[in-house]
Amino acid sequence: MAYTLRPARRITAVFGAAAVSVLMVFGTVTQTEAQARPESFAELAETISPSVVNITTSTTVAGRTGPRGMVPEGSPFEDFFREFQDRNGPNGRPRRSSALGSGFVISEDGFVVTNNHVIENADEILIEFFNGSELPAELVGTDPNTDIALLKVEADGPLPFVRFGDSDTARVGDWVIAMGNPLGQGFSVSAGIVSARNRALSGSYDDYIQTDAAINRGNSGGPLFNMDGDVIGVNTAILSPNGGSIGIGFSMASNVVTNVIDQLQEFGETRRGWLGVSIQDVTDDLVEGIEGLDEARGALVSNVPEGPAMDAGIETGDVIVTFDGVDVEDTRELVRVVGNSPVGKTVRVIVLRDGRTQTLSVTLGRREEAVNASMPQTGGDDTPEGPATAQILGLTLSEMTDELRDELELGTALEGLVVTDVDETSQAYEKGLRAGDVITEAGQQKVTEIPALETRIEEAEEAGRKSLLLLVRRAGDPRFVALGLEE
Structure with a gap:
């Protein structure tokens, strides 16, 4: 059902002209229950x-x-x-x-x-x-x-x-x-x-x-x-x-x-407070790819446009663990506590970065003024012709070209590796990656060439990690995905 x-107020009433019968149910009530009721x-x-x-x-x-x-x-x-x-x-x-x-x-x-x-x-x-x-x-x-x-x-x-x-x-x-x-x-x-x-x-x-x-x-x-x-x-x-x-x-x-x-x-x-970050929940499969994090908690920063967070030094890949003295369990809690904070207030934000915590001071903006602001995309140099391609972790990847930019309407500023195909039996497909996605970071470092991604994979394996954290953009929206290294 x-x-x-x-x-x-918008629910349609289902009562007709027929009389409504009322069923009275009686039972034994203890003395304690009677006193509480x-x-x-x-x-x-x-x-x-x-x-x-x-x-x-x-x-x-x-x-x-x-x-x-x-x-x-x-x-x-x-x-x-x-x-x-x-x-x-x-x-x-x-x-x-x-x-x-x-x-x-x-x-x-x-x-x-x-x-x-x-x-x-x-x-x-x-x-x-x-x-x-x-x-x-x-x-x-x-x-x-x-x-x-x-x-x-x-x-x-x-x-x-x-x-x-x-x-x-x-x-x-x-x-x-x-x-x-x-x-x-x-x-x-x-x-x-x-x-x-x-x-x-x-x-x-x-x-x-x-x-x-x-x-x-x-x-x-x-x-x-x-x-x-x-x-x-x-x-x-x-x-x-x-x-x-x-x-x-x-x-x-x-x-x-x-x-x-x-x-x-x-x-x-x-007039709600505005931190100025795109965030996502830290899931169990992402924990393995984040150095220094031993449990699924905090809010993972997937994008930092121009605004309070960028001015304060918050970076993509940071995990916000404390905001203004409040421990952040997930993104919902962070959104609520930021929104309830006064515009213009300066707050202490603790982030986990590269396995260590850092304390930053952020002066909040106003969400209502920023809600329609567009998110800037990562800049970079022009991509040369003749891009390299490779099949990695269930993904068929291509380095960026002008033709791919035009075909996928990616804009001129976005840099990364373009997903041209996904093996439907792979973990990448199961986790939602699709053709047209762009991988901009791997292991919290920018990647624009196939060898750079391969290096990130090797570094993760040498460090004993079982997964690699990828920053993926689709239609301009970023999100982190952790892919296992045993594909």
């Missing part, structure tokens, strides 16, 4: 309900301009559907679309938190409060990377609000309750536990709390509370095979959200 991850959530729900809001958005959607999408272009039914559309209204007439979501008030002066996908592209945003009153809201700022949005309403007096708690203190098994507007029902409460922590779904800054508290369409943007009434998550998505809740919901952890909200309040946008 296929399972689909969906934003909670709350007798009721009523008092907590009554306290926090006034701060939770329903959100309705309106969006102008362009009308159809023809039957395209309803029937194949050129179909004999094309004219029929065009006439049908003409009878039912002018083509291209805009229409209004509305959507429902949830949110919560975080200050008495009217700041409201919700999901970005709840209000994305909305022309109008209406906030409904627990007492039935309604107010229009203005968008302060959004962060699509964490799916968080900040709104502002203007009220006649102070509004009831809730505070964020420390999501890092939430433990698997702790009781939580979710509030929101599921399926348009409004101000609905569901209870469950923290099922898992530190879930990553699809974003670079993801840190989700998984819960079995019921979350459905319309719950998006609503709060996930701990038993102290503090918000420890923002309900965002569910995992479901049918569009309904099956007890696998995800809430963005409050410690991520608060950092985003602080920036949106101050700047109206996010």
Whole structure:
């Protein structure tokens, strides 16, 4: 059975007119379990309900301009559907679309938190409060990377609000309750536990709390509370095979959200730290090829464009093991800790290079300003005609030529050995190398000629290594691959 991850507000309801039967399961409860389980959530729900809001958005959607999408272009039914559309209204007439979501008030002066996908592209945003009153809201700022949005309403007096708690203190098994507007029902409460922590779904800054508290369409943007009434998550998505809740919901952890909200309040946008490196995880098969590393940890630098890292002396092939006092376990952790660092802050970065650690001082840039910057490619001299070719480690390799540059659209600056064929029974094929890839480094040294690669292999074998670390570029994107030397 296929399972689909969906934003909670976008899930299609599967409930019909038939009555829903409820199965009550009773069992024996020990005295210890009874003491740990709350007798009721009523008092907590009554306290926090006034701060939770329903959100309705309106969006102008362009009308159809023809039957395209309803029937194949050129179909004999094309004219029929065009006439049908003409009878039912002018083509291209805009229409209004509305959507429902949830949110919560975080200050008495009217700041409201919700999901970005709840209000994305909305022309109008209406906030409904627990007492039935309604107010229009203005968008302060959004962060699509964490799916968080900040709104502002203007009220006649102070509004009831809730505070964020420390999501890092939430433990698997702790009781939580979710509030929101599921399926348009409004101000609905569901209870469950923290099922898992530190879930990553699809974003670079993801840190989700998984819960079995019921979350459905319309719950998006609503709060996930701990038993102290503090918000420890923002309900965002569910995992479901049918569009309904099956007890696998995800809430963005409050410690991520608060950092985003602080920036949106101050700047109206996010301002994340930027180190300026391309990185990849250190896998078990790469460890053998990295001198001085005895386990899979850290973030392996695969490219260093112009920016903070280059200015500080970080090099391709370095393994970042510590950033600003935080031990780096993998790339996900490094991305998060860098992104949460202030722009302009000078931090200490410890890298492993040539078997020894070095401490470098890096002044962080701003990621949002650099995200669209192109990655420069390695420069070099013109390659002479008549390139050498060889079959090494399951790869058929050729030295660079102008013809290969043109054929593979490699650009004029890239230097290295071009993969022209890969033995499908080789380890190189298994690890994803394909014709058109360019090997720019071997053993963390540049290679532009076949003999240089052969020398790197000999050096690795003499050092007793079982694999050789290659830096491979495909469509300009670099990655390290460790190939065994027993091919």
